[in-house]
Amino acid sequence: MNLSAYNYKTYITVRFADLNAFGIVNNNVYLTYFEIAHTGYWKQLTSWSSKTKGIMIGKAEIKYVKPIYLNDEVYAYVRTARVGNCSFDVEYILTLKKPEGEIICTTGKTTCVFFDYEENRPAMIPEAHRERMIAFEALEVE
Amino acid sequence: MNLSAYNYKTYITVRFADLNAFGIVNNNVYLTYFEIAHTGYWKQLTSWSSKTKGIMIGKAEIKYVKPIYLNDEVYAYVRTARVGNCSFDVEYILTLKKPEGEIICTTGKTTCVFFDYEENRPAMIPEAHRERMIAFEALEVE
Amino acid sequence: MNLSAYNYKTYITVRFADLNAFGIVNNNVYLTYFEIAHTGYWKQLTSWSSKTKGIMIGKAEIKYVKPIYLNDEVYAYVRTARVGNCSFDVEYILTLKKPEGEIICTTGKTTCVFFDYEENRPAMIPEAHRERMIAFEALEVE
């Protein structure tokens, strides 16, 4: 869990509507936080814009370490950990900024498939985007 | 608030994720309940299916009378109260089924515009649908 | 619709999860945007913190003028337009920042009731908070 391995970080605004009856952010909302972070990351890297192709999540994993409260200052770290031809893995860390420093509250991973919604099947990641992901993360190509 | 003036009624499943930190259904979710009810109503009346035209809400009003809890049995009543050429008004009542009978917990109204998302402007309500709405509600035409 | 009549303004982050199948922010989410804005406004004015008393919305009205898209820059303006003993009215404007200037995309109003969740009934607005609302908005007292 090395935050310095992440090149992208964004602030997450906790909404009152994200809370559940226990006064903490509900479980399902964490995937939304990952999505907010990855949308920002993806936009910065690729300026992607398409109505027919996009990212479909094949698998998601979330480890809940600490609960999130309404007034928490939440940051999301995102990185692409692997890039294939049609798919890639994304890793996430959510942190809480506390007086004593930044503490990890959640970690997660999604396996993403580049998807053609018109053809209804996986598609090759456009080469230009693939190269930017690899360069940005200094990844070794498979 | 005459429930017998409504010809369509549907059951609403309260989700744990609908609750807020006070343990009651959050305000924004009521419009979702109206939407669930109107989607069912509209489907029964018109079997509408289009990716480019649909209903856009121009105005919404909600009166919150009683809070809704997780285990409440919620029913939504829907009716079209007015049909114009490009727009129509929909009224809603949410009730809670209690041992002593059905009590009103919310009332609402939306002004709906039939909208062409490709042209980005209001469109005439297809005549067949307009007629079904008028017949179903026994409305007087404007 | 005079933006200069508003003393509080905040930025709203549009989430991908806020969009509906037409690619625009879904109707129910607007109340969440109002809530985000009012939560910030209320926090600034009153540093309110209680698990047993809070704001309950009695009535909400929303006028949808322009749709909101994912990449829109959205601002929310909030003001208290009336303060009573147990209730107050809040008005909202959502704007979109465009190259040609700021355009109004939504207006809204909520009638809020200060509520005691333990007693399950309306409560007097604490005098200190009431005074700050009146001073901040330069309201005439009823």
Add this chain to the structure above:
Amino acid sequence: MNLSAYNYKTYITVRFADLNAFGIVNNNVYLTYFEIAHTGYWKQLTSWSSKTKGIMIGKAEIKYVKPIYLNDEVYAYVRTARVGNCSFDVEYILTLKKPEGEIICTTGKTTCVFFDYEENRPAMIPEAHRERMIAFEALEVE
């Protein structure tokens, strides 16, 4: 993926608000579907009711096999696959009812911790509930 290994099944109502801009149920909503199913399962088994103790999810995994559309008939299967002292594992399958039969669209797993929200730490699962879970699932005790 043996559906007959599951003793609890419930219908899931897809809401229009669950859809994303691609017209399919958004990723974060799947955890909500799991939650709906587990809430029903838990209620049937234990008639649990507490404001201070409840289930906290420690880890969640979701495998997305097929997308879910608005008009799909969705069923959720739930079972407890392991029961410890303070934690238990729950497995989920979401299926779509099609003319040709029921097809699996999602599988998932959550590691649940029985949690005392007042003490802010894990708590022993009440013995009566633990026994009902074991009996209902015909589990071998650890």
